[in-house]
């Protein structure tokens with residue numbers, strides 16, 4: 001039996017809902033205070049390697065977006081390097097697929113540095129290809145489809161390519177056919193960093209796909225792979241594709257309030273067997289949304305009491321407070337909220353009146369990033385003429401950024 005650990009979307013370096021901490025030096029190799037969310041990622045990666053050991057897995061497959069930024073700090077790279085080393089030391093073959101967060105406009109990307117480990121138990125899937133991986137349980141063939149851009153599709157299909165469902169179907173059917181033709185009948189896995197139709201995000205529902213690169217389900221159902229390991233969508237889920245085992249492992253930590261109620265973890269799979277289990281991790285920071293209606297509450301004492309009811313529940317969590325609030329009333333002061341929920345890890349305030357809503361994180365007010373960018377372009381020499389184009393590009397980047 002050949003055992004696979006499938007993880008994705010680790011996003012090392014993500015700093016949303018962060019705060020600085022002084023502990024965690026045993027996980028992250030820098031001096032002084034450091035990002036608490038980075039420590040969380042490090043602890044979870046540690047759990048991942050322990051699970052790989054306990055389960056005696058043969059292969060650890062990371063289906064893209066290891067890093068959050070295209071230019072991570074050296075200590076963030078070090079974190080992943082250590083995980084690779086731990087896995088290789090215990091005889092696990094490490095396979096890494098390139099995700100959209102790793103891709104740059106240049107031909108080089110952040111995962112390049114790990115290529116020096118090729119042949120030592122490390123394998124990088126950076127273009128559509130099939131590799132053969134020798135494991136203690138026997139050989140396996142792993143096909144990879146890294147994050148795909150319109151440019152990739154245009155290179156293959158020329159100017160016939162259109163950025164819509166038909167275009168992507170044509171592109172991926174050629175890619176999948178070619179990958180399948182390279183298989184020799186060994187146990188096989190397909191790893192893809194991509195959208196597939198029907199995939200959902202637990203709060204927002206089915207992910208909107210118009211214009212985005214996606215692999216049609218019927219193409220996945222028709223492939224011969226024993227297991228399909230997906231990355232990109234952060235909600236862990238099984239994708240119904242003609243009885244095939246197709247899974248998003250989901251992100252390793254909670255990255256937005258859409259994921260508040262989700263478990264985070266990895267898949268443990270017998271490639272040539274039946275097992276495909278999700279294993280949740282307890283090292284992942286929890287989130288809590290609290291809704292308070294202020295239309296009848298006015299005195300600070302009452303507000304304090306209504307918040308204090310959540311004191312215990314909010315302990316150590318990333319807390320979002322939604323105040324339903326009459327139009328002209330200000331949100332309660334942050335100092336009052338902090339006093340009521342002292343043990344909360346990070347507090348985000350959302351103010352909802354009948355017509356509008358706005359969000360405050362800590363003491364800082366966050367506007368719509370596109371609005372802020374627009375304002376910057378208006379006030380900076382040389383950008384005025386191209387404002388709309390830049391905003392359009394930024395909008396696409398933000399939409400892709402998951």
Ligand SMILES: [Mn+2]
Pocket residue numbers: 064065099100101193231232233402
């Ligand atoms: Mn992604």
